[in-house]
Amino acid sequence: MRYLPLNDAERRQMIKTVGADAIDDLFADVPDDALNPSFDLPDHQGELSVERAFAAMADKNRPAGAGPFFVGCGAYKHHIPATADHIIQRSEFLTAYTPYQPEIAQGTLQYLFEFQTQVAALTGMDVANASMYDGSTGCAEAALMACRVTKRNRVVVSGGLHPHYAAVTRTQLELLHSDAVVQAPIDINGSEDLASMIDDDTACVVVQTPDVFGNVRDLTPIAEAAHARGALLVAVVTEVVSLGALKSPGEMGADIVVGEGQSIGNALNFGGPYVGLFATRQKYVRQMPGRLCGETTDAEGKRGFVLTLSTREQHIRRDKATSNICTNSGLCTLAFTVHMTLLGEAGLRRLAMLNHEAACRTADALGAIDGVEVVNQAYFNEFTVRLPKRAEDVVEALAAKGVLAGVPGGRLWPHDSEADNLLIVAATECVTDDGIEKLVTGVREAI
Amino acid sequence: MTMNNQGRSTRADSAASTDAPTFTGNKALQIEEALSFEFGHFAGTGVDLPEPEGTFDRLGGLNRNNDIGLPGLSEPETMRHFVRLSQKNYAIDMGPFPLGSCTMKHNPRLNEKLARLPGFADIHPLAPQSAVQGALELIDALAFWLKEMTGMPAVAMSPKAGAHGELCGMMAIKSAIEARGEGGKRVRVLAPESAHGTNPATAVQCGFKVDSIPADKTGRVDLAALKEKLGDDVAGIMVTNPNTCGLFERDIRAIADAVHDAGGYFYCDGANFNAIAGKARPGDLGVDAMHINLHKTFSTPHGGGGPGSGPTVFSEALAPFAPIPYIVSEDGQYHLVETRRAAKSEGRDDTGEGAKSFGRLTAFHGQMGMFVRALAYMMSHGIDGVRQAAEDAVLNANYVQARLKAEMTAAFDGYCMHEALFDDRFLKDTGVETIDFAKAMIDEGYHPMTMYFPLVVHGAMLIEPTESESKRELDLFCDALLSLAKRAKAGETELFKAAPVHAPRRRLDETAAARKPILRWTPPNPAEAAE
Numbered sequence: 001m002r003y004l005p006l007n008d009a010e011r012r013q014m015i016k017t018v019g020a021d022a023i024d025d026l027f028a029d030v031p032d033d034a035l036n037p038s039f040d041l042p043d044h045q046g047e048l049s050v051e052r053a054f055a056a057m058a059d060k061n062r063p064a065g066a067g068p069f070f071v072g073c074g075a076y077k078h079h080i081p082a083t084a085d086h087i088i089q090r091s092e093f094l095t096a097y098t099p100y101q102p103e104i105a106q107g108t109l110q111y112l113f114e115f116q117t118q119v120a121a122l123t124g125m126d127v128a129n130a131s132m133y134d135g136s137t138g139c140a141e142a143a144l145m146a147c148r149v150t151k152r153n154r155v156v157v158s159g160g161l162h163p164h165y166a167a168v169t170r171t172q173l174e175l176l177h178s179d180a181v182v183q184a185p186i187d188i189n190g191s192e193d194l195a196s197m198i199d200d201d202t203a204c205v206v207v208q209t210p211d212v213f214g215n216v217r218d219l220t221p222i223a224e225a226a227h228a229r230g231a232l233l234v235a236v237v238t239e240v241v242s243l244g245a246l247k248s249p250g251e252m253g254a255d256i257v258v259g260e261g262q263s264i265g266n267a268l269n270f271g272g273p274y275v276g277l278f279a280t281r282q283k284y285v286r287q288m289p290g291r292l293c294g295e296t297t298d299a300e301g302k303r304g305f306v307l308t309l310s311t312r313e314q315h316i317r318r319d320k321a322t323s324n325i326c327t328n329s330g331l332c333t334l335a336f337t338v339h340m341t342l343l344g345e346a347g348l349r350r351l352a353m354l355n356h357e358a359a360c361r362t363a364d365a366l367g368a369i370d371g372v373e374v375v376n377q378a379y380f381n382e383f384t385v386r387l388p389k390r391a392e393d394v395v396e397a398l399a400a401k402g403v404l405a406g407v408p409g410g411r412l413w414p415h416d417s418e419a420d421n422l423l424i425v426a427a428t429e430c431v432t433d434d435g436i437e438k439l440v441t442g443v444r445e446a447i
Numbered sequence: 448m449t450m451n452n453q454g455r456s457t458r459a460d461s462a463a464s465t466d467a468p469t470f471t472g473n474k475a476l477q478i479e480e481a482l483s484f485e486f487g488h489f490a491g492t493g494v495d496l497p498e499p500e501g502t503f504d505r506l507g508g509l510n511r512n513n514d515i516g517l518p519g520l521s522e523p524e525t526m527r528h529f530v531r532l533s534q535k536n537y538a539i540d541m542g543p544f545p546l547g548s549c550t551m552k553h554n555p556r557l558n559e560k561l562a563r564l565p566g567f568a569d570i571h572p573l574a575p576q577s578a579v580q581g582a583l584e585l586i587d588a589l590a591f592w593l594k595e596m597t598g599m600p601a602v603a604m605s606p607k608a609g610a611h612g613e614l615c616g617m618m619a620i621k622s623a624i625e626a627r628g629e630g631g632k633r634v635r636v637l638a639p640e641s642a643h644g645t646n647p648a649t650a651v652q653c654g655f656k657v658d659s660i661p662a663d664k665t666g667r668v669d670l671a672a673l674k675e676k677l678g679d680d681v682a683g684i685m686v687t688n689p690n691t692c693g694l695f696e697r698d699i700r701a702i703a704d705a706v707h708d709a710g711g712y713f714y715c716d717g718a719n720f721n722a723i724a725g726k727a728r729p730g731d732l733g734v735d736a737m738h739i740n741l742h743k744t745f746s747t748p749h750g751g752g753g754p755g756s757g758p759t760v761f762s763e764a765l766a767p768f769a770p771i772p773y774i775v776s777e778d779g780q781y782h783l784v785e786t787r788r789a790a791k792s793e794g795r796d797d798t799g800e801g802a803k804s805f806g807r808l809t810a811f812h813g814q815m816g817m818f819v820r821a822l823a824y825m826m827s828h829g830i831d832g833v834r835q836a837a838e839d840a841v842l843n844a845n846y847v848q849a850r851l852k853a854e855m856t857a858a859f860d861g862y863c864m865h866e867a868l869f870d871d872r873f874l875k876d877t878g879v880e881t882i883d884f885a886k887a888m889i890d891e892g893y894h895p896m897t898m899y900f901p902l903v904v905h906g907a908m909l910i911e912p913t914e915s916e917s918k919r920e921l922d923l924f925c926d927a928l929l930s931l932a933k934r935a936k937a938g939e940t941e942l943f944k945a946a947p948v949h950a951p952r953r954r955l956d957e958t959a960a961a962r963k964p965i966l967r968w969t970p971p972n973p974a975e976a977a978e
Binding site for chain 2: 105121135291317343
């Protein structure tokens with residue numbers, strides 16, 4: 001067994017050293033009838049046969065890179081520089097633990113400090129943490145945090161928020177207060193009136209931009225309406241590349257910004273692992289969930305970094321902690337930091353505009369098909385079209401031709417017939433003119 | 448040609464050692480590295496992207512018109528920056544990482560290779576299900592392994608980490624209690640004093656109050672005290688087994704029976720499953736829910752703090768409350784059930800009262816990248832290897848305990864499971880504290896053990912060597928710790944108080960960091976830096 005260094009002679013010798021007769025003497029506290037059960041599972045095998053088994057499963061999936069690809073809604077296909085994947089595979093990053101011993105973990109701590117600085121800059125906020133599991137869990141944590149800050153329990157959720165994010169938020173909050181979440185109806189073109197839903201018990205309003213249909217939203221009016229009632233604005237960004245082209249949520253008055261950072265440095269991975277971004281104003285920092293890295297000095301006066309403000313966290317505060325979270329997205333955070341360092345301000349802005357132009361070209365091509373209507377006015381790299389028939393059928397028809405056309409409304413709102421004919425289409429820098437042509441041809445044939 | 452071909456000797460003929468600082472502050476292979484923000488430029492970049500055409504602007508007038516503040520570095524600068532940073536980290540690939548309760552075992556590179564196959568890494572969570580059948584098959588196969596190894600009938604795959612799995616388990620318990628109409632009554636959750644901090648934090652996040660159970664003198668749950676605390680206001684108990692003292696809760700069935708008799712559920716924190724995987728099944732011991740840390744027991748990398756993955760197994764009693772999404776298979780076709788209403792129509796809930804699933808924990812289907820790695824580990828090891836790994840992990844811990852007892856004080860008598868717990872009695876009157884001892888280990892080339900946890904032992908040092916260490920490596924490790932213990936007792940207190948002196952940094956001032964937090968870089972002079 002290639003992962004186990006001990007040999008049988010050493011095992012026998014060590015069993016003797018510890019004063020036992022047999023290995024199971026060490027398991028004497030396990031009830032006899034529960035020890036060494038039989039399992040319906042195979043024995044060990046070599047690398048080659050494991051690789052064959054996995055290749056067989058992988059071959060049954062259609063990768064995004066295998067053809068025209070327009071699926072988004074919270075996870076995006078972008079090109080990842082080879083450097084980023086190389087660096088996250090270095091042993092010193094890959095096989096390290098949480099940096100609880102900072103003297104021998106400055107590598108991890110310094111990139112976390114750089115990551116926090118990048119995220120704060122992107123979102124237009126004062127501070128960011130060292131990341132959450134993903135955007136959706138960050139969204140739920142932001143709502144909880146807003147409740148702590150305002151000492152209120154009611155959360156207003158936009159009808160343009162990704163329905164899975166809304167569901168995660170509901171699952172968490174309704175556990176504590178069954179009527180905590182006020183969900184606005186599905187809002188296809190970004191015209192909802194959230195301000196009228198805010199009252200004096202409202203802890204926060206949760207709004208996504210660009211929203212799940214792709215609409216770019218001006219958060220300024222809703223921020224003003226929330227603040228007028230003493231509520232916070234939680235802004236959600238599921239496509240972080242958009243922040244290279246759009247005004248930051250911080251500039252528009254958001255109090256907490258959560259985001260999905262997958263687009264930078266991280267592969268699609270069928271939904272995880274991803275990297276949740278979480279940023280806020282300085283005055284709320286002690287109410288934040290998650291790890292924070294801070295600057296300090298060592299015994300010789302040299303600059304160094306440590307995990308800090310841990311009195312918010314479970315391992316110190318236990319039942320008084322701001323969250324039970326005990327992880328960040330370590331390596332995904334590193335991939336984000338490396339990719340963002342390669343892009344820099346200039347690269348990110350260019351990448352964002354390439355995405356926007358790809359989406360505009362795709363939208364124009366689809367909108368030119370008879371019976372297909374683009375619903376959005378303003379959008380970034382994702383938009384929604386209304387088809388003359390169920391989008392799910394169209395998507396399946398195109399998938400059979402090797403074109404992954406987008407997310408059908410029925411997948412995200414299976415019980416809302418208004419969404420049945422909607423197709424949400426994402427276009428990134430990876431989209432080609434040939435791909436757009438195949439998409440248009442396929443849609444034309446399928447409707 | 449030899450390396451030294453110019454006749455110049457490299458004999459080490461000078462014993463004069465000097466700690467005189469270098470001009471650069473570097474120490475040979477240890478290179479000081481500034482923040483990228485301190486030497487990068489806004490115009491710099493390490494990617495080559497085509498020029499946008501500039502023909503479209505449909506951003507609704509919300510265009511960004513200020514500087515973001517992100518420096519860019521060329522590719523070689525980026526590579527050097529992060530490689531230099533990496534060299535300031537300790538890692539399991541460099542040496543023993545004996546953090547108790549963290550299970551720092553070897554991370555096979557086959558796992559990394561397979562997770563990067565485009566058929567797994569480059570597939571979208573919302574792609575049509577017909578295009579991702581192999582991915583669903585893999586998740587289903589991993590779920591089978593987890594259910595079989597734990598002897599539990601159901602598993603939720605979506606929890607993103609161990610603490611998220613705890614949340615999943617406690618949410619199911621909360622939902623089950625509410626379904627019985629006892630939500631308002633059963634508000635208390637019991638947890639031992641030795642529990643991980645996540646346990647009480649999770650219970651509170653589910654709206655419960657936490658009540659602490661004392662340990663008996665053998666380091667295990669005090670069964671009599673537990674029974675006294677049980678009542679009709681108790682929702683359940685959270686117990687780690689093997690516990691955080693490295694001991695198997697030998698009364699586990701009596702604990703489970705007592706909790707069940709009182710109408711509560713048994714949540715088992717599976718952080719220490721590595722000690723018993725392949726040896727015993729939680730399902731045979733009365734457990735109702737348990738999370739499994741794929742990043743501990745099943746070798747997915749810790750990655751400097753994540754990502755983790757925490758699938759959670761359930762008993763028959765709790766299975767109906769498990770979160771969405773989940774996978775069903777029929778005639779070799781796999782299907783994702785993604786909404787509560789779909790769960791109802793799919794017939795999973797047999798009461799006819801509507802789906803009982805407590806809802807959704809995360810946007811998508813869980814940590815697929817970690818699933819690939821964990822299943823690759825399981826299939827490589829096989830069930831015979833998993834069992835051998837548990838035995839070796841327990842043997843290694845007992846070997847370390849037996850050897851270190853010569854100079855150090857074990858917290859409890861008898862054998863341990865996968866981790867050996869020491870207290871600080873052996874340091875009494877030396878002036879050396881647990882933290883000093885740990886920092887001195889750094890100078891000897893080791894990552895310290897878990898310190899000051901569990902809280903029930905004074906100055907705790909919790910050592911988990913895992914099955915990945917060879918006997919040779921364990922002997923070197925023990926020799927080093929025994930030598931340190933002797934030096935502490937011999938009065939070399941200063942050596943410990945000063946440690947570490949050979950690490951990239953000396954001890955860092957965490958108090959100052961918390962008092963006036965600096966959580967991001969800011970330009971010394973904003974106007975100047977923006978140029």
